[in-house]
Amino acid sequence: MSNTEAARRHAGESHGVGHVATYVVLTLLAIMYIFPFLVEVANSFKTDEEATLAGMSLWSTNWTTAAYTTLFANSDFALWTMNSVIVTVVVTTGRVFFVSLAGYSLARLRFPGRQAVYLALIAVMSVPAVVLLIPKFLVIKSLGIYDSYAGMILPLLVDAAGVFIMRNFFESIPLAVEEAARIDGAGTFRTFWSVVLPMSRPALMTIIILSFQGSWNELNHFIVSTQSPSLTTLTKGVASLASGQLSSGNQYPIKLAAAALMTIPVAIIFFIFQKRIMNTSGGAVKE
C-alpha cells in the first residue's frame, strides 16, 4: 500500500517535464485534428478566389454567404438533405427494432436452428461491404425495388454487427426479471417489449448512434440502388459536386459549404451522445 503511494508520488515528481511534454504533444495533435474543420467552415464563407489563394487563413476581409446561396438556389441540396433525413430516420428506427428483436432471440430464446442462424450471421458479417456493390444492385433490380425508397431502405434495415451487439448485451443482463414477467403470464413479445427493452437503453443508444451515423454517411449503397435525381442523398449529391458538377473549375467554397452542412447532424448526435460514445470503461449495463 505505502509502496504504491510512494511510487505514485515519485511518478508525480519525476514526470513534471514529461507531463508538460505530453500536453504539448497532445495539444499540437489536437490542433492538427481540429484545424481542418475550422478551415472548412472559414473557407465556405469566402469567395472562390480568396479560398484558392489563401486557403489556410481562417480570416477573410470580405465574408460572403454566396456559397450557401448557390447551394440552396442552384442545386438540389435541400432535396438531398430531405432524402438523407428520410432514409436515416426510417433506417434507424427500423434497425433498433429488428436488431434488438433478433439479438434477443439469439441470446435468450431456444429454437431449432438457432445455432445455424448464429453461425450464418457470423459468416455474413465477414463479407466486405464493397464486394457487395455489384451483387446488391442485381438483387435490388430483380426484386423490382430498384430506384425507390424501398431499395434504399430495406437492405439497410438490419445490420449484422448491430444484432451482434444486442445479442451480447442481452446475454449480460439478469435473467431473473424476465422469469418474473413470464411467471406473471406475459408472452415472449410482451416480456421483450415491456420488460427487456426498457432495460436496454445503453445498448439501444449504441445502436441508434451507429445506425444514424452509418446511414447518414452511407454512400455506395445509394449509388447502386438509385438512379433518379429525386432520390439522391447528401452523400451522393455532394460527391457529385466534388467531381465537378455545378461548377467550372474548383469552386471550393460551395463544396466546403456542402461538406460542412452535411457534417452538422452527425456532429449534433456526436455531442449529444458524447458521454455514451466516449464511455469505454463501464460495463455493459452501466447506468
Added chain:
Amino acid sequence: MTTTQGLARATPAPAQGRGRRSLGNAQAGAGWLFVLPMVVVLGLFLFLPVVMAAWVSVSDWSGRGAPWGGNVNFVGSKNYVDVLGGQGLAARDFGTAIRNNLYYVILVVPLQTVLSLLLAFMVNKRALRGKSFYRTAFYFPSVTSSVAITVLWLFLFSASGAVNAFLGWFSIQGPNWFADPRGVIHIMLGGGDGPAALQEPALFGISGWEWLAGPSVAMCAFILMAIFTTSGTFMLLFLAALQAIGEETEEAAMVDGASAWQRFWYVTLPMLRPTVFTVITLGLIGTWQVFDQIYTGTQGGPSKTTLTPAYLSYDAAFLSGDWGRGAAIAFVLFGIIVLFTILQRLILGGGDNTGTDRRAQRAEKRARTRAAAQTGGVA
C-alpha cells in the same frame, strides 16, 4: 455498474422445470419470428447477392435485361483469367489497383495502429486535465462522412491549399498533391526509368519498376486522410483495453523500478496484444476496401495511381458495362482480404485474452464490435 459476474455469464438457459414443453414450443415460434426479419434482410441483401454475383462473374452478361436470361452465356473462368493473367489492359489495371492498394495498406495499417495507441496512451494518463476535450478532438473525424472529409481533403491538399501553405513556412515547395502521379519511392530514387532488368512486365503485366514505384503523391494524401479519420475509432478501442488492464499492473511494475518505456514495452503492450490484433484485423479489412474516397475524389487518377480494386470493380461494371469482369474483381478482392486476415493470424498469433478480468473483456469486446460496425469490418 449493476452487473454482477455471475449473471453476466448467463448463457441462454431458458424456461426450466414445469411446463418446459409448451413453453419450449411457444419459444420456438417466437424465436423464429424474432429473427425472421434479420434472416430475410440479410438473406436477400447479403447472401443472395453473393450467389448472383458468383454467376455473373462466370457469365458474359452485358448489362441488359436479366442476368439469367436466355442470351447470357456461361464463359467459365474467362473473366478471372482476363483479370489475373495475361498482359491485357484488364490485367494491368487490376495489377495497378493491387499495387496502389497494397502500398496504402502497408502504410495505413501500421501508422494508424501506432498513432491510435499513442493517442490512447496519452489521453489515458491519470493526471491529465481536459481529457474529454482531447478525446473529442481525436474522435470527431471518425464520425464525419468520408464524402465530406474527401471534399475537405481535396481542398487542403490543392496546389495552393493549406498543406502547401504550411510547408511553405519551412520553404518547402509542396507538390500539387492530387494531380501528382509520381511514386514516392521513384522520387526518392531520383526518377528516371530504372534498371533495364525491371522494365519487363512482371506480375499482372506491371513491370518490376512500376511495382516499386511506391504510393503516388496523390495516394499519400489519401493515406494521411485514412489515418486522420480512423485513428480516433481505434484510440477508443485501445482506451477501453488500457482501462481494463487497470492501473494496478502498471503500478506494480512501477514499484519494481521499471522505466516508463520498460513498463510500456514489457508490461502494457503484451497485455494489449488482443486489442492490437483486433485493430490490425479491422485495419486490414477496411484498408482493402477503399472506395468512397476514390469515387468522390480522384476516380482513380492521376495516371491510375489511386485506382483501387474496389473502385475498379465498380468502374468495370457500372461505367464500362463489363459486369462479369467487375464481379470477378470483387471476388478476387474478397479472396485477398481473407488471405491477409489469415496471414496476419499466422504471423501475430490469435487474439487470446490474457490476464484481464471478465468484465473488462466484455467492455473491450463491446468496443471492438462497435469499432467493427463503424469501420465496416467484422468483429
Added chain:
Amino acid sequence: MSHPQRAVIAALATAAALTLSACGGGFTSASNTPAASQSANTNPISVLIGSSGDAETTSVKAAVAAWSTKSGIQAEVKVASDLTQQATQGFAGGKPDDVLYVSTDQLAGWAKNGSLEAYGDQLSNKSDFYPGLVKAFTYDDKFYCAPKDFSTLALVINKSMWADAGLTEADVPTTWDQLSAVAKKLTKGKRVGLAFGPEIQRVGVFMAQAGGGLLSADGKAQADAQANVDALTYVKGMLNDGSAAFSSDLGAGWGGEAFGKKMAAMVIEGNWITGAMTSTYPNVEYTVAELPAGVQKGTLQYTNCWGISADGDNKAAAISLVEFLTTTDQQLTFAKDFGVMPSVQSASAQYKTDNPTMVPFINGAEYAQNLPSMAGAADVIKEFNSQLAGLKSKDPKAILDDTQKNLQAIVG
C-alpha cells in the same frame, strides 16, 4: 465517365448560368416536325440529360415541354449527376429512360449489348447532319442516333498578355514553330505560354496536325506511327522548356480554369470555354484562333447524340421528339441558350453570323478528327492518358508502342 466529358459538362455549366436570362422565348419557331407515329401510343417519355447547368436544363426542358404540348404525349426531363452510371444502371435495371444523351465513348458498348435503338436512318433530316458526326454515331454500319450538337478545339489567347509580349494579330501562330516561339514569349514567371489538359482529348490535336492519330483512315491501329511520335516529342519539348504545361500541373481543374485564373496565356480548349469566360472570368479578354498546322490542319471534335433506348415503350414518340430537338431552329436556340454548336449544316451560316467569336471553332468541323470509339476504346484512351500525364519524363515512343498494343487488342 470520361474526363473530357466531365470537363465539358463542368464548363458548360457556367456558360449556361450566364445565358439563362437570354433564353426566354426559344421555341416559337420550331414547328414542322413530322409525327413519326400514327399509332395511339401515348406512353410518356422520359429524357435523361447530363446537364452542364441551369441554362441547359431550362432550355432542354422548355424544348421538350413544347414538343409535349404539340404531340400530346407527356415528357419529363431528368438531369443525371453521373450520366454514364445512371444510364448503365437504367439499361441493366430494365428501366431505361426513353431518350438520353450518349457520348461517342459510350455508343459502342451500348450499341453492342443492344441497349440502344439504331434509328438514325428513320430521321427525316438525316442528310443535314455533318457527315463526320454521322460517322461518329455509326456502329456496325448502322447510324444509331442523331447528333445533338458538337464542339471542336481551338487556340484561345489572352489579349492583354499577347499585347504585353509585343505580339500583334499577325503573330497568331499558324505553324508549330510559330506556336513554340509565341509560347516562349508569353511565358513569364509562374505563368506559362500554353496550357492544355493532360489527355489525348487535348494533346491529340498535335497528333492530328502531324498527320497521325490513333487510327488510320481505314480504321487500323496506328498509334505507333512516326507522325504521333513527332507530335508527342514536340509537346514534350514544350513541357520541358517550361513554355507549356498541363493544366493539372498548374493546379487547375481544366484548361479554362488555368486560362481564366491567368496561369496560362494560351490554352487549347473547346467552344464551351466561352461560356465559362463570360460567367466566371468576365475580366479576362480573349480571342480565339484556329489551331496551328503541323503537316496539316488538325483538331478534334466532340459530340453527343440523342440515344433512344431499345427497351423504351414508345419509340415512335421518342424519334419524333428527337427530330423536333434537332431541327435547325431548335438547335440555334440551344446554341444561343448554352453555347453549343448546331450539328446540322443548315444552321451553320446563321450560327456564324450570330456568334462571330465562334467562327474558328466551327471552321474546325471541316478537318476535325474523332477519337476512336469502338468497344474498349475508352479503356485504351484512359490508359493512354494515364501515361501521358508523365510525358515530361517518359519516352513518347514507349507510350505510343504500348498504346498500339492495347489498341490492336480491340481493333484487331
